[in-house]
Amino acid sequence: MAEQAMELELADEAATVALGGRLARAVIASGQGLTLFLEGNLGMGKTTLSRGFMRGLGHQGAVKSPTYTLVEPYEHLQPPTFHFDLYRLGDPEELEYMGIRDYFSGAAVCLIEWAERGAGILPPADLVVRLQRQGRGRKAMLLAGSAAGQRVLDLLASAAAPDSAG
Template identity: 65%
Template sequence: MNTVTQELSLYLEDEAATESFGRALAALVRQGGQGLTVFLEGNLGTGKTTLSRGVMRGLGHDGAVKSPTYTIVEPYEHLTPPAYHFDLYRLGDPEELEYMGIRDYFQGRNLCLIEWPERGQGILPAADLWIRLDVSGEGRSALVSAATSRGMELQARLGAMHSPDQEG
């Protein structure tokens, strides 16, 4: 089971702020030079795909970013690092992930963003970061949790970037 050592709570006032948060995460991932697995949790319509769009755009993707609800994974292999956006909402059984070679995606410097990770329980590797999005007024609350040393480092840096005394 996941052992979370600390949490960071943020308020994202609108869609632009959610996408901006994704861009900030992308900037940190690019600097790190190692792979990262991020679980994106939250109900339908809470901004998981918006956050993913921000990450992909922050990594340099100019095209559309859609949720891979029917394809399960959308590859962005042209980016640095290569990124993969998973949506497991329609997954019937976690074993289906084995048939698609899921373990190959978690190699090297790859960034893997996974929506609905609970549907892949028992097959998915441990996450470096968990981001839980919930509707909060007109915006979204984001709870960022980490257990790995890589996740904790990124979480701390995200917190510093979004502290109340920071401009922007």
């Protein structure tokens, strides 16, 4: 396997949306489902990255944070994608009552904001995207947590590399 992590600078909101789109294309190319944790303080761009991801999968409508509903399904996309925001989760056990395990099928992609609030219930992340402030922009650290996550990182890296074939 290649490197386990990737660090990217995101100058602005447009760069964050673009990274989400690139991630979506890498997930499509990987041909597998993925559990992706989005980490960062309030206002770091987790929902912005999710918007780019959904648009990268072809979603045309609005992408809002499911802060009150906990999950926003995008089952019409390929692969089917579920966007979770666990910020307002009172207890991880609440996830069991909503049937959380049903969302993590082999083909689905689950983007999860505030995943630490579901600790002990959520499966481990295949890929973690950690967003933090850097100057006027953001820094994104992408960390593979599984072979599936590493495949997405490898695809992302190869897509960003200059074409050496000429």
